[in-house]
Amino acid sequence: MWKPRDRAAALKPLVFLLCLAPIAWLLWRLLNNDLGADPVAELEHRSGDWALRFLLITLAMTPLRRITGWAQWIRFRRMLGLFVFFYASVHLAVYLSLDLQGLWTQIFAEIIKRPYITVGFSAWLLLLPLTITSTKGMMRRLGRNWGRLHKLIYLIGVLAVLHFYWLVKKDVREPLIYAAVLALLFALRLPWKRWLTAAKPAAAPRT
Amino acid sequence: MLIKRPDDIAAAEITDESVYLGRRRLLRTLGLAGSALLVGCGQKQGNTDAKAETDSSPTLDLARKTDYANGEAQTSFKDATHYNNYYEFGTDKSDPAQNAGKFQPKPWSVEIAGHAEVTGSFTLEDILKGQSIEERVYRMRCVEGWSMVIPWAGFSLADLLKRFKPTAQAKYVAFTTVNRPAQMPGLSYAALDWPYREGLRIDEAMNPLALLATGMYGRELPNQNGAPLRLVLPWKYGFKGIKSIVKIEFVERQPRTSWNDAAANEYGFYSNVNPDVDHPRWSQKTERRIGAGGGLFAPRIETKPFNGYAEQVASLYAGMDLHQNF
Numbered sequence: 001m002w003k004p005r006d007r008a009a010a011l012k013p014l015v016f017l018l019c020l021a022p023i024a025w026l027l028w029r030l031l032n033n034d035l036g037a038d039p040v041a042e043l044e045h046r047s048g049d050w051a052l053r054f055l056l057i058t059l060a061m062t063p064l065r066r067i068t069g070w071a072q073w074i075r076f077r078r079m080l081g082l083f084v085f086f087y088a089s090v091h092l093a094v095y096l097s098l099d100l101q102g103l104w105t106q107i108f109a110e111i112i113k114r115p116y117i118t119v120g121f122s123a124w125l126l127l128l129p130l131t132i133t134s135t136k137g138m139m140r141r142l143g144r145n146w147g148r149l150h151k152l153i154y155l156i157g158v159l160a161v162l163h164f165y166w167l168v169k170k171d172v173r174e175p176l177i178y179a180a181v182l183a184l185l186f187a188l189r190l191p192w193k194r195w196l197t198a199a200k201p202a203a204a205p206r207t
Numbered sequence: 208m209l210i211k212r213p214d215d216i217a218a219a220e221i222t223d224e225s226v227y228l229g230r231r232r233l234l235r236t237l238g239l240a241g242s243a244l245l246v247g248c249g250q251k252q253g254n255t256d257a258k259a260e261t262d263s264s265p266t267l268d269l270a271r272k273t274d275y276a277n278g279e280a281q282t283s284f285k286d287a288t289h290y291n292n293y294y295e296f297g298t299d300k301s302d303p304a305q306n307a308g309k310f311q312p313k314p315w316s317v318e319i320a321g322h323a324e325v326t327g328s329f330t331l332e333d334i335l336k337g338q339s340i341e342e343r344v345y346r347m348r349c350v351e352g353w354s355m356v357i358p359w360a361g362f363s364l365a366d367l368l369k370r371f372k373p374t375a376q377a378k379y380v381a382f383t384t385v386n387r388p389a390q391m392p393g394l395s396y397a398a399l400d401w402p403y404r405e406g407l408r409i410d411e412a413m414n415p416l417a418l419l420a421t422g423m424y425g426r427e428l429p430n431q432n433g434a435p436l437r438l439v440l441p442w443k444y445g446f447k448g449i450k451s452i453v454k455i456e457f458v459e460r461q462p463r464t465s466w467n468d469a470a471a472n473e474y475g476f477y478s479n480v481n482p483d484v485d486h487p488r489w490s491q492k493t494e495r496r497i498g499a500g501g502g503l504f505a506p507r508i509e510t511k512p513f514n515g516y517a518e519q520v521a522s523l524y525a526g527m528d529l530h531q532n533f
Contacts, residue, residue: 030503036301037290037497038353099495101507106490114488167488169351170398170469171298 008072015076019083022050023090043094051087052160054080056181059157063188078134081153085131088124116166123159126152157182264426267360270339275416275441275516276346279499282355284424286498292349293431293450294398295384295391302393303431310390312434312451321381321457324372331435335421338362342425343418345441347448348480348514352489355497359439360422365413368455373409377457380412381405382438385453399465405438405449406462406476408523416441416519419452442513442520444478475533479524480514484533 026046029035035042058080065073100107111121130150132138139146161182165175293303296310315331340360348354368380386402388394394401411417418439421428428434433450440447446466456462466474473487482492493507513520524532 033502037286038300038495039503040495041353043503098503103493103507106492110490113485114490116488169298169488170294171396173396 008075012076012079016079019054019080022046022087040094040098044091044099047087047091047094048164051084051091052164052178054084054087055153055157055160056178056185058084059153059182059185063185066188082131082134085127088127092121092124116163119159119166120163123156123163126156126159130156154186157185264429266425267340267422267427269342269360269425271341272344272358273341274344276344276356277515279346279356280496281344282357282496282498287355287357287423288429288432290497291432292446293393293433295386295393295401295403295451296431297393298396298398304429306392307430310387310430310434310451312428312430315435315453317436317452318454319371319456320454322374322377322459323457324374326371334367334436335362338366340421343439345416345418345439346514347439347441347445348494348510350444350446350474350478350486350489350491352491352494353497354494354508354510354514356499358424359418359420360425360428361418361420361439363415364417364419364438365415367419368409368412371457373457376459377409379458379460379462380407380409381454381456381458381462382407382449382452383454383456384449385451399469402453403449403465404462404468405447405464406458407440407447408461409457411440411520411523414520414523416516442479442516444474444480446474447478477524477529477532479512479520479529479533480510481512481529481533482510483512484530 026035026043030039030043058077061073061077061080065071096102096107100110111117130152133142133146133149142149161175161179164178165172168175289304290300291303292298292300293307296303296306313331316328317331317334318328319326340362342358342360344356344358346354346356373380382405384403385391386394407417418441420433420437420439421435423429423432428437433448436452437450438448438452461476464474464476466478467476480491485491491510494510496505496508499505511517
């Protein structure tokens with residue numbers, strides 16, 4: 001029988017492969033010429049979807065630990081976080097190389113002029129320091145500041161959802177679902193327990 | 208007013224349908240061979256669909272064929288019918304093709320109202336009476352930054368409007384799309400204030416480029432592309448081309464239009480294709496051509512004022528500030 005700690009280690013390669021599944025599926029569709037009428041937009045949208053989904057999955061690890069009591073959830077967090085950066089970078093690369101095709105003057109104009117691109121690009125930029133400092137060595141070196149720095153993921157989450165919300169022409173139902181999940185993940189981090197237990201003694205001082 | 212149009216293309220230069228279909232067959236075969244080599248699997252679903260749809264819908268008698276797109280490569284039938292916006296069938300671009308199956312475009316009637324000597328309800332047959340259907344290949348530019356080249360079939364909007372003898376008070380023409388929640392699942396979501404409305408100034412409506420389309424690719428219009436009667440205005444963004452028209456009204460004041468109502472800062476009443484006036488989300492300087500070869504690495508195309516039809520329509524807007532009246 002495995003100890004829980006070993007189970008997490010054994011699950012890691014499987015989770016890694018699962019995280020690659022979306023990009024593998026996209027590549028398969030690309031090779032089969034099955035990306036629809038506007039393959040560039042399809043690649044752009046699907047890679048963006050997955051960057052956002054992985055961000056939410058990454059943010060789910062801490063609440064999952066609290067809810068399930070299984071501490072090992074946290075051991076998947078770095079890998080999942082790096083996949084956020086991976087899919088966000090694919091998303092950006094498709095946009096720059098296939099969509100705008102390196103029309104550099106247009107790229108800079110677009111990033112500055114269009115709020116949804118400004119916030120999307122900012123989110124990617126903010127992911128950079130988190131990615132660079134994701135190693136154990138960096139964690140050690142940064143000490144308490146590592147945790148502070150990595151709180152940026154909350155801001156990145158907000159920017160990413162905003163990026164999606166502003167991009168949509170009229171039907172905002174889908175970005176609102178992501179916003180709701182993000183809000184839920186934020187809410188689960190609030191110290192509900194402390195508040196609830198703090199409220200009790202005032203309510204019933206029994207003798 | 209003198210209306211200029213490009214020299215009509217010689218009949219010999221218009222591709223004959225059998226040649227056109229033959230070419231498609233050849234491409235299909237090549238595509239098949241290609242994908243079979245690449246991944247060693249069978250025929251793609253998509254090709255069969257497109258073929259079935261082209262072959263089953265009735266062919267139209269086309270009196271005349273004119274290429275207003277300067278011979279640019281045409282978007283495939285499959286892409287033009289499976290990637291478009293028709294929010295009444297859903298807001299995703301694949302929704303219209305998926306959800307338009309239940310829609311019944313026959314029988315159909317169109318109400319003519321407002322400042323005209325002849326008004327009332329007319330069946331589609333009445334509307335089409337005496338009109339010879341011609342093919343016109345037009346570029347179509349979507350406000351979202353993509354474009355297509357589509358061989359529409361239809362007749363001049365002006366020809367129809369003149370039959371109702373609009374009076375001097377008729378300064379604008381307002382159009383309304385059908386509103387049938389039972390057949391149009393997208394209507395259950397208020398993406399726009401239904402029914403969809405569009406409008407033109409009367410001189411714009413009378414421009415010979417304005418086409419009432421009844422078909423595309425030599426066949427009747429598929430439901431998802433606005434059957435049985437839609438507007439095509441190649442110098443304006445695609446959303447001005449209102450689909451499945453049930454009402455045409457001659458009015459004195461500029462009518463309300465759906466997208467202008469929804470976000471006036473993003474969608475103007477005129478919505479002429481203009482590379483100099485950016486949409487807050489999409490640059491209008493360049494566009495991506497859909498489904499006309501090139502695929503993933505097809506270069507972006509520079510967007511032209513009035514989508515390249517300035518010669519025919521620019522005079523309509525003489526003296527107007529197109530940054531204000533976008």
